[in-house]
Amino acid sequence: MNLHNTNSTHVTKKYSLSTLGIWICTVFMLMPLIHWGQTDPLPTRYQDVNVSLWSTNAIGKSNTEILTKTIAEPGATWLRLFFKDVNLGQNSTLTITSALDGASQTLTSATIGDWKNTSAYFNGDKITLRLSVAAGEKSIGLSIKELGIGIEDPNTKSQCGSNDDRIDSTDDAIGRIVPIGCTGWIITNGRLVTAGHCVGSRAQIIEFNVPKSNPDRTIVHPGPEDQYPIGNFVSPYPNSPSQANDWAVFTASANTQTGLTPIQAQGKSFNVVQSAPGNTIRITGFGTDTGIDNQTQQTHSGPLSSVNNTFVRYRADTTGGNSGSPIIDEATGNAVGVHAYGGCSGSGGSNSGERATIPAFWDAMGLGSTPPPPPNEDCSGDVSSFPFAESFESSLGQWSQATSGDDLNWSRNSGGTPSNGTGPGSAADGSFYLYVEASGNGTGYPNKRAILNSPCLNFGSLSEPTLTFQYHMLGSAINSLTVEARTNNSGSWASVFSRSGEQGSNWNSANVDLSAYAGQSSVQLRFNVVTGSGGSGWQSDIAIDDVSIQNGSGTPPPTCTALDFNDFSITSFSNQDAAGNSSIGNGGTSLTLTNNTWKFIAYNYTVTPNTVIEFQFSSSGQGEIHGVGFEDDNGLTPARYFKVHGTQNYGLTNYDNYSGGTTNYVIPVGNFYTGSMDRLVFINDNDGGSGNNSTFSNVRIYEGSCGQSANAERVTTLENVTPILGTEDEGSLIGLRISPNPVKDVFSIYLNGFAKGTTQAFVYDILGRQQAQITLQPGENRISTRSLSLGHGIYMIKLDVNNESIIQKIIIN
Known part of the structure; x- marks a missing residue:
C-alpha cells in the first residue's frame, strides 16, 4: 500500500498585538547578551496520518505472519515515523527499510520504547514496513500517527573573517543532533555533551559517521546502525535560559541494529579538562554550508580571544548547526568546554561557549565529585649552568614525577617496551630512555596523563635559551605529547611544543626556541603526555630521551644517514595506489615501486629554505610519473612532488631529466616550498599500463651540506630556482x-x-x-x-x- 499525502495540516496560532510587542521587546533586549545560538533545525514539516499495521489474530497460530506496507511522500528528502498504540509482544519485530539506499531499522517492544515510539531517519521519499508477528502472539501491531518529512534546505551561511576556512573532518567522537540541527560529542565515561539551547526538540537522535549532503544542501542521514535515540538530558538552560547556563549533558540508548552504545561503536571520546586552554582553539561540528558540505562534519582552528571561569571566546569559524561542538585546546586535543554562540565578523568579535569549570556543568558530566586540581607543583633547585643535559642513564637526574594533577608516572627503560606495536626498540642516546606505559584499561588508558617536571631553570644569563630532545611516538592510538613552560612558580602553563598522533617508528628530533623566557631567573618546563582512547588505547607508549637545555641553536650536526625503509611502514597514499606493489631491498636502503603505485612513509620534518633531499633513482620502464616529495596530509599537492621521469606533465618538472641507468639527484627542496610536513611520498604512476618501476635508493634528507657529499655541498651555493609546474592533473576524472x-x-x-x-x-x-x-x-x-x-x-x-x-x-x- 502506498500512502501518498496530498493534504497537510497547518496550525496557526494567533497572538494579540500586546503579546507580540512583549515578545519582540524581549528578543531585542536579549540580543546583546546571548549573541546568536548556533542551531540549524532540519527543514521539516510534520503531517498527521492514520496508518495501521495489525496481525490477523488467528487463534492457535503456529507459524509466523508477515505483513508489509509502503509509505511514500513524493519529493521528500527523508522520512521519519511517529507511532501510537504499539504492541510488539515478546518476540515480534517491525523492520523499516528505505527504498532509496536500502538502509533498515528493526524495532522490538524494548527498543521502540528507547526511541520514544519513533523511528530513525530514512533517506528518500519511500519506505517499506515489515511487521513480523511471532508464532503464538496475538494483537500484534501498531499505528502511525504522524509523518516527519524532510524538505529543501534554505541557503544561510556566516563565519569569522571574509573566508570560510573550515575543512572536512572525520572525528569519530562527534555527532549530529537532529531534528534540532546541533552537534554533540562523547566524553570518556560514555556520556554526551551539547549546548543547552539544543535541548527540548521532539524525539531527538544523534547521528555518527554522517555522509555528505546532496548537491542542493538537503542532508543525507547515515543508516539506522549509526543513529541513537537521546534521553536523560541534564541542563539548567530550559528553566533558566542564559548564556552562562547554555550547556547540556545527556545519554543515548544502545543502537537497535548493533546493540552498541555510541562510545562502544565509535571507539573515541574527548578528555574534558579544567585547565586553561592554549593560544589556539579548534571547533569541530556540523555547521551549515553550501552544497554537499551542508551540516556535515567540518573543523577550523583560530586564536583564543579570552577565557574566564565561565566562558571561552575564540575566532574559529562556525555557522548555524555548530552549537554543541566541543571547544578543543589545539595544543593538547582536550575539550575545555562546549560551543554555543556565534559573534564573529570579518572586522572583529568572537564566537564563544561555556567552560568546563562551571561547577554544575562539571558535576553533570560525572567526571569526578570535585574538579581535579590543575598541576601546580613548585619547582626547586637553581640550574644556572648550561648546557643542562639528561639522558636518564642512571636516574631521572634533577627532573621529577608530578605528584598531583596526573594519573601515571614516567618509567625508565632500555630495549623495547613490553607492548607490541608501540614504543621504541632502544634508546636514542646511551642505553636508557623515559616513556609512559599505556597498558591497562582504566589504569594506563584511556586518556591518562603523565607529567615530568624540570627543576627551576635560571635563564638570567641566556639570550637564546633552547630546548632539544628526542621523542618517539609509535602506536595505533597515540594521543599527545606537549612541552609546557611557566615562570616564578605561578600563572598558567603555556605550550611551547606539541605533537599528536603517530610520528613514525624512528626517534624524532625536537628543537624548541625558548627565547621568550630569556633573562628570566625562574623558569620551569614540563613534559605532559596523554595516552590513547578507545579499545586500542594501550598502543600509545610515548618516549623521550637526550634532553638538553642550552644557549643558542641546539640543531645537531647533520649525519646524512640514508633512510632505512625497514624502519617505516610503507603505506598507500591518497586514492592513487591502484596496484600497491612495493618492495624493500639492499638491506633497507632502497624502495622499489612497480606498476601503478603511490606510497608514503610517516616522516615528520620541518622543511626550511636549506632543506635538501638526495637520492639515487633508476627505472626499467617509463610510466607516467616517477617522483618524490613531502606532504602534510593524504591529499594530492602536485606543487610538492619532484618528477624525475615519465610521460605526464605533472608536478615540479625542474629535474625531469632521467635517461637511464642510476642517476643521483640532489634537490634543494627549500627553494621550492617550506613548512611542517608529516610524510614522504614516492610515486610510480602508470594509469595506462603496467610493467614499469621506480627504485629510490640511499635517500638522505638534511640541511645545507652534510659534509659527506660533494654534490650536497654545492647546493648551498645554488640561487633560488623558479619552479616549473606541470600542466596536467592526476586522476581518473581529468578531461571529463x-x-x-x-x-x-x-x-x-x-x-x-x-x-x-x-x-x-x-x-x-x-x-x-x-x-x-x-x-x-x-x-x-x-x-x-x-x-x-x-x-x-x-x-x-x-x-x-x-x-x-x-x-x-x-x-x-
Whole structure:
C-alpha cells in the first residue's frame, strides 16, 4: 500500500498585538547578551496520518505472519515515523527499510520504547514496513500517527573573517543532533555533551559517521546502525535560559541494529579538562554550508580571544548547526568546554561557549565529585649552568614525577617496551630512555596523563635559551605529547611544543626556541603526555630521551644517514595506489615501486629554505610519473612532488631529466616550498599500463651540506630556482566533459582512459532527488534525455570512479 499525502495540516496560532510587542521587546533586549545560538533545525514539516499495521489474530497460530506496507511522500528528502498504540509482544519485530539506499531499522517492544515510539531517519521519499508477528502472539501491531518529512534546505551561511576556512573532518567522537540541527560529542565515561539551547526538540537522535549532503544542501542521514535515540538530558538552560547556563549533558540508548552504545561503536571520546586552554582553539561540528558540505562534519582552528571561569571566546569559524561542538585546546586535543554562540565578523568579535569549570556543568558530566586540581607543583633547585643535559642513564637526574594533577608516572627503560606495536626498540642516546606505559584499561588508558617536571631553570644569563630532545611516538592510538613552560612558580602553563598522533617508528628530533623566557631567573618546563582512547588505547607508549637545555641553536650536526625503509611502514597514499606493489631491498636502503603505485612513509620534518633531499633513482620502464616529495596530509599537492621521469606533465618538472641507468639527484627542496610536513611520498604512476618501476635508493634528507657529499655541498651555493609546474592533473576524472550543454535530447559524457572499468553516474534534480543512474565506459558515452525521462530543467550529474567523485551541471531545454 502506498500512502501518498496530498493534504497537510497547518496550525496557526494567533497572538494579540500586546503579546507580540512583549515578545519582540524581549528578543531585542536579549540580543546583546546571548549573541546568536548556533542551531540549524532540519527543514521539516510534520503531517498527521492514520496508518495501521495489525496481525490477523488467528487463534492457535503456529507459524509466523508477515505483513508489509509502503509509505511514500513524493519529493521528500527523508522520512521519519511517529507511532501510537504499539504492541510488539515478546518476540515480534517491525523492520523499516528505505527504498532509496536500502538502509533498515528493526524495532522490538524494548527498543521502540528507547526511541520514544519513533523511528530513525530514512533517506528518500519511500519506505517499506515489515511487521513480523511471532508464532503464538496475538494483537500484534501498531499505528502511525504522524509523518516527519524532510524538505529543501534554505541557503544561510556566516563565519569569522571574509573566508570560510573550515575543512572536512572525520572525528569519530562527534555527532549530529537532529531534528534540532546541533552537534554533540562523547566524553570518556560514555556520556554526551551539547549546548543547552539544543535541548527540548521532539524525539531527538544523534547521528555518527554522517555522509555528505546532496548537491542542493538537503542532508543525507547515515543508516539506522549509526543513529541513537537521546534521553536523560541534564541542563539548567530550559528553566533558566542564559548564556552562562547554555550547556547540556545527556545519554543515548544502545543502537537497535548493533546493540552498541555510541562510545562502544565509535571507539573515541574527548578528555574534558579544567585547565586553561592554549593560544589556539579548534571547533569541530556540523555547521551549515553550501552544497554537499551542508551540516556535515567540518573543523577550523583560530586564536583564543579570552577565557574566564565561565566562558571561552575564540575566532574559529562556525555557522548555524555548530552549537554543541566541543571547544578543543589545539595544543593538547582536550575539550575545555562546549560551543554555543556565534559573534564573529570579518572586522572583529568572537564566537564563544561555556567552560568546563562551571561547577554544575562539571558535576553533570560525572567526571569526578570535585574538579581535579590543575598541576601546580613548585619547582626547586637553581640550574644556572648550561648546557643542562639528561639522558636518564642512571636516574631521572634533577627532573621529577608530578605528584598531583596526573594519573601515571614516567618509567625508565632500555630495549623495547613490553607492548607490541608501540614504543621504541632502544634508546636514542646511551642505553636508557623515559616513556609512559599505556597498558591497562582504566589504569594506563584511556586518556591518562603523565607529567615530568624540570627543576627551576635560571635563564638570567641566556639570550637564546633552547630546548632539544628526542621523542618517539609509535602506536595505533597515540594521543599527545606537549612541552609546557611557566615562570616564578605561578600563572598558567603555556605550550611551547606539541605533537599528536603517530610520528613514525624512528626517534624524532625536537628543537624548541625558548627565547621568550630569556633573562628570566625562574623558569620551569614540563613534559605532559596523554595516552590513547578507545579499545586500542594501550598502543600509545610515548618516549623521550637526550634532553638538553642550552644557549643558542641546539640543531645537531647533520649525519646524512640514508633512510632505512625497514624502519617505516610503507603505506598507500591518497586514492592513487591502484596496484600497491612495493618492495624493500639492499638491506633497507632502497624502495622499489612497480606498476601503478603511490606510497608514503610517516616522516615528520620541518622543511626550511636549506632543506635538501638526495637520492639515487633508476627505472626499467617509463610510466607516467616517477617522483618524490613531502606532504602534510593524504591529499594530492602536485606543487610538492619532484618528477624525475615519465610521460605526464605533472608536478615540479625542474629535474625531469632521467635517461637511464642510476642517476643521483640532489634537490634543494627549500627553494621550492617550506613548512611542517608529516610524510614522504614516492610515486610510480602508470594509469595506462603496467610493467614499469621506480627504485629510490640511499635517500638522505638534511640541511645545507652534510659534509659527506660533494654534490650536497654545492647546493648551498645554488640561487633560488623558479619552479616549473606541470600542466596536467592526476586522476581518473581529468578531461571529463559533457557536451553539448545546454542540450535538447542527445548529449555525450567523455571519460579519459584512466577510468578503469565501469563508472556510475547519478542524475539529480535541483531538489536533490535521484532521477536516473547511468553506467559509463571510458571514451564517449552518448545519452538520450528522453530515454532517461528527463524533462526541461537544470540537473546535476554526479560521477563516482576509482574513489573519486565530481558533480557537473547540465541544462535540458
